[in-house]
Amino acid sequence: MAAMSSQSLPASSLPAQLTERVQAVVGVDPEMRPATKPQFGHFQSNVALRLAKSEGRPPREVAADLVARLELDDLCEPLEVAGPGFINFRIKSEVLAATAEALLADDNDGIVPTDAPQRVVIDYSAPNVAKQMHVGHLRTTIIGDCFNRVLGALGHTVIPQNHIGDWGTQFGMLIEQVHDEGIDAGALTLDEADALYKRAAARFRADEEFASRARARVALFQGGDEESLAVWRQLVEISKPAFNEAYRRLGVLLTDDDLAGESTYNDDLPVLVDELEQSGVAVVDDGALCVFVDGFDAPLIVRKSDGGYGYATTDLAAIRRRVGTLHADRIIYVTDVRQGGHFAQVFAAARKAGFLPDDVAAEHVGYGMVLGTDGKPFKTRDGSAATLSSLLDAAEEVAAPNIALAAIKYADLSNGLQKDYTFDVERMVQTTGDTGPYLQYAHARISQILRKAEAEGLAGGAITVLDEPAEQQLALLLSRFGEVVSEVGDALTPHKLCGYLYDLAGAYSSFYEQCPVLRSEGEVRSSRLALCRATQKVLARGLYLLGIDAPERM
Structure with a gap:
């Protein structure tokens, strides 16, 4: 069958399109769920059962009415009512094929650039001068780098700020x-x-x-x-x-051009403090100059009683410069979760002072601790506080550097950021289970199949034939990549990208087991090879956004 023109396909994922169109007719969220078995199609909705309660009618009757009203012939096979009133949705195979083929031809790998690009300042890493970087710098650097990559891919202008401790x-x-x-x-x-x-x-x-x-x-x-x-x-x-x-060693994007240490704000501090005092935003209290902000038990001290300045003053100066000079629309701070209260107060004081306008977003992304296998803060074998280099060394003792780094980054990003996580290097470097090396192995496995096909002169063509449930599920999952990346950029939730890539690797494994690629023939083989290429492409781009290498061989 011929693939549909990619020009006719909306940018959002197929599940998102389906949800939007059903909701426009029924008036409520259909709460689409993946079907539990292939015979039930690709998605099921219990919306008729929910509406039946308010309408006082049998659920199957409500479901039948909805099916008659829904116009989804361009996306779905004829809808079915199942059981007590579930509605089954099966995406047409030609739609799935066209969507996957459009992704394969897309230079941006299915990521849809934002229609409202922003200037985004990300404050991360921030090591101290004359001190070794420690385990805490691992998390801020890895997380901030992921945000840098994701937001850049979505078309935002990202301005990294490495607020190093070089003063005081x-x-x-x-x-x-x-x-x-x-x-x-x-x-x-x-x-x-x-x-x-x-x-x-x-x-x-x-x-x-x-x-x-x-x-x-x-x-x-x-x-x-x-x-x-x-x-x-x-x-x-x-x-x-x-x-x-x-x-x-961490494979991150930071350079000397991104350095903006505490010292760079030194000349701004007396000017800022004078401005706060003259405007009445800051008042003298017990010898110190303070900003009182509603909702906080203690004031924010911007000048100590001895005339010195603290972190809060520098943070206010940084906000003022990031808005006034760097023209930030959004400012993201990636630091220890325990600094959440400090930044909430600094943001509130900055808004009170007019340094942070209401139309500029300021977000603190807190992260938890790295724990050893004993459940306590990670330390080296001799019991000393862990430096970042010693942690990387420990991982590289059991795996090649790119595999070790994948293990560390994925462990860091795949859980909710605010949670502590256990640095168990033996588990993290496994190529099975929910790990970074597992995703690398999936990419290498696809690369091997494509090399073999090329060596045998088996050229892949377009994605045109998706008759088997496993290849349909793979294509359906591929269509969600851009939507997931967009969600990560909005909500700053990299664990959702990790989860998506893990599901994609699993779906590919099922496809490969159930749908012979090189042993198939003709158009089926050509289409399956193209589906392999599309999966390889999305895995590689997804790993890049996590800061992880996508090896051709393992």
Whole structure:
């Protein structure tokens, strides 16, 4: 049979089209559910049973009336009433074939660009200068990178902001420790700088004379003392290559161009605070300048009683710049779930001050902890806090780097982000079950079949024949890809993309077992090879959006 023209196919998925058209007639959500058995079609709805209660009529009678009113001949085979009043819907095989074929020909792999593109700022990763990236930076970096990829694919302009910790009290003690030890900060490795930080922090806690000098040093270098700033610059410069090496190992999109550390807002802080005070948004309370926001027990302190500024002040300055200079329509913060209250208050204060207009969305996406198999926060074998590199090393001990990374990223993204998850590397690297390597294996398996077909001179053509239930289900699932990606971009729920890809890999496995590809003949073989290519294409694009490699061989 000839495929329908892809130009006539709506952009939304077949299930979405069906739901919209049925709802337009019956007036309520038909609550379409996948049919439990092939003989019941592709979808079933209990809408007639629900309407029968309010209408006081037998459900089968209501169902028959609805079937008579629904005009779905272009999408479905004749509708059927089953059991006590269920309505069965079976998508026409030629519609399924045309939809899958249109996806195969689509340069955007079925992803429909938004008709309302935005400028989206994503604040993520944010390591601290002179310190090793730790396990917490794993989650923010992986999650933020996924949002970057998904929103970019949907046609938004994404502006990553790597809000590194490169300012503040810790640099007073670091610079003072460098002077006391007489070392060349520029010659340190990041490991050595991290050790320096730990020595300085311990001394700061135990030695009041040193702590006093460190605090005085903060005022000096933040006031522009060139000798102090020279050491600070050295510490920043030795940290950036280590950050970039971590990003290389993680396979994320961040570069030095995305750096926007705390230091970049330093000159803005006194101006911002003065503006808040002059406008009356901030008031002095017990010596500190505060913004009182309804719904919060304590005020947001924007200038401490000693004249210093805290994280809240910098976060307000960042919002003001992201709206005023970067022209953000949407701002997304990816940090630990425990910072949710802080950001809710900062957003409320920013709106009160007029820095965050009502038409600019601000969202905090919190994530849970990475746990060891003992159910406690993940640590290295010697019991120390886990660095990001040690966690990657642990995964690469049991799998190749791209497989290990797939395991880590999928484990991170496949659950609800706010939940803690267990870093069980032996389970995560399995090529069976709900894992990243399983999806990679599915892609490699399809690639192998297509290579073999090419070697045997079996060219695939168009998707035209979908007579078997397993190939119909695969095509139906392929039609949902763009809809799922759009939902992930709107709701920031990457676990739904993970779940979709896992279902797609499972549907392909069922198709391959039930529908011979290379051993079939003629148009059937040609169509099935094309269906393999479409599945390979969607799997590869979906894995890319998760930041996972799609290998040709495993």
